[in-house]
Amino acid sequence: MKYLHIPYYLRLRDSLAKKIEEGSLLPHTKLPSERDLKDAYDINRVTVRQALMQLESEGLIYRLIRRGWYVSPPRLFYDPTKSVSFMDNVRAQGRVPETVILSKTEMAASDWVNRTMDIAVGAPVYLLRRRRLIDGRAVLVEHINVNPVLCPGLLDLPLECSLTETLKEQYGIKISRTVINMYPAPLDSTQAEELQVVAGAPCLYLTRASYDQHDNIVEFDQEFWRHDVLEISMEVNNA
Amino acid sequence: MKYLHIPYYLRLRDSLAKKIEEGSLLPHTKLPSERDLKDAYDINRVTVRQALMQLESEGLIYRLIRRGWYVSPPRLFYDPTKSVSFMDNVRAQGRVPETVILSKTEMAASDWVNRTMDIAVGAPVYLLRRRRLIDGRAVLVEHINVNPVLCPGLLDLPLECSLTETLKEQYGIKISRTVINMYPAPLDSTQAEELQVVAGAPCLYLTRASYDQHDNIVEFDQEFWRHDVLEISMEVNNA
């Protein structure tokens, strides 16, 4: 005999999920407060939160920390096999992209940079940190490590747009090969704050190593995406 | 002034995470019971579960429903741009793959099959459902829809191994193009049970549409992976 009772938290989850799918709750709409939901469904607040956290992990709703719960917008399609910039990709899907520079510095290469980018420990590296938004909502924080030998003065150029394009136009660097890696990981407290997410919340961690036409590693990018933003989509030809 | 207190559930999370990273808790080790952890850390059981669920969402631990919490093994690298079979890929990474047939039937094409596979509504479709394991742990359930016109009698052949290979060797079908899509989604109760996961738990939902040398759609595969199993990894050449 199997367990047939449907728990309260799943009933609330299903009820809200249905409203979202039907469209009676639109993207970016704020849900009623947890205490209102508790009264409306006559269950405990802990149980309400269990339902909300489940919906959050599914990507149907998101929260702004200490402000409330909101209906998620549709996912952004992302094709890692095509080298389309964030700005172009977001615009192509009818949405509004935005980029904010969080910091840009020249640093001494750490052990880790040495291993991943083949730059001598202590030699200079550019570190650029950006936050990117879609329709006003922060969706990712990225740390971009660039080899300054290949593009001196990069940090003095405008950095809000596609880096790949700047590298090509200003330095003649063509990215010819990219190694991409991704998996879910927890956000550390700094990035969590920058994404207005609770510390330790899961994100999609994506790294991208970009090599130029001479197979030098130009750029090593770490991207921390909100876990509910992307839908990976690609076409593969099996030659 | 920012919130500086570290909550109890994160302290327990960090303590367990440290033991896992250090290697003093090995993959597939069972954690102490929730009540033991509650006593050891002198916190409430609800708080213990909050820590455990956080670790679960990060992929550091997993649970066998109603049996307990276990340390997760390393992720499996998966390169969607290479057409390597599950069995080969798992073996290449030094682990033991296994496949279980859950069901195989010939069905009448539904509306949905009609739209995705271009088979007339009501015409026959093969549906094959398999569960796949790594080192004895169920990691994915897949629903494979195949066009029987292209490979009559397929269901009477052995189906535990690579379907792609069977299609090639027995029917001369070469998969030349694949459209892949993936994003996190909740498991429905059937697949949740088959993966021994709580209903509604998040999984990685991956679809794969495979086209043959004449661009007929041969196979439409829906895969439900445990969310903590894969690390996507690929190399892209920007021609």
Place this chain on the structure above:
DNA sequence: GAGTGGTCTAGACCACTTC
């Protein structure tokens, strides 16, 4: 200042697993 979400307690019952 009122209200909200984030955290936490000290219990409880049930279905299921383990012995």
Place this chain on the structure above:
DNA sequence: AAGTGGTCTAGACCACTCC
């Protein structure tokens, strides 16, 4: 039969947001 995890209650305090 004992123990475990899954669910749930009825409170509580705090930091922060909103008005």
